[in-house]
Amino acid sequence: MNLVSDARIASTKKEFKDTAIMRLEFWNWINSLPGHSSIAFWNRSVDHRIICLLAINASLKQLPKALRHNSLDKDKVNYENIRRLCRCTDKTMRTIIQEGVDRGELYKFKEGRETFIAGTEKLLDIFNTFEKSWIIAIKNNTKYR
Secondary structure (H helix, E strand, C coil), rough: CCCCHHHHHHCHHHHHHHHHHHHHHHHEEEEEEECCCCHHHHCHHHHHHHHHHHHHHHHCCCCCCCHHCCCCCCCEEEEHHHHCCCCCCCCHHHHHHHHHHHHCCEEEEEEECEEEEEEEEHHHHHHHHHHHHHHHHHHHHHHCC
C-alpha cells in the first residue's frame, strides 16, 4: 500500500488542504440531501451534471458553438450532442432526461427528426441555490486562512 508520507503531507500547501476538506464537507452535504432533492438528483453522476449544465446553458442562450446542433442553435441542445458528451448508455441518458422532464426541470421537444432539451425556470432556480451554497462554502473556508 502506498500511503502519503509525512514529509509530503507537511509540504502540501494549506490552501490545498483547506480545499480538500471544504469539498469533502460540501459533497457530503449534497449526498445527505433526501433522494427526491433536485440538487442531489443533478449531482448523482457526471452524466447528470453534464445534462444539467447543457440544459442550463441552452436556457440561458449561451450554448457554446462546439455543442450546438448548428451555429444558430444556442438555446437548445440535441440528443446527439448530449450522447457524445455522456459516458452512460443511451438508455441511461434518456432516463436521466425523462426524469428531468417529469420533475419539470427540463423541457424536451422535437423539431423534425431531432429531439432537443433546454432547462426550465425551475432548473435555473435549483442551479442558483446550488451555486449559492458552493459560494458560501468557499467563503466560509477562505475566512479561516
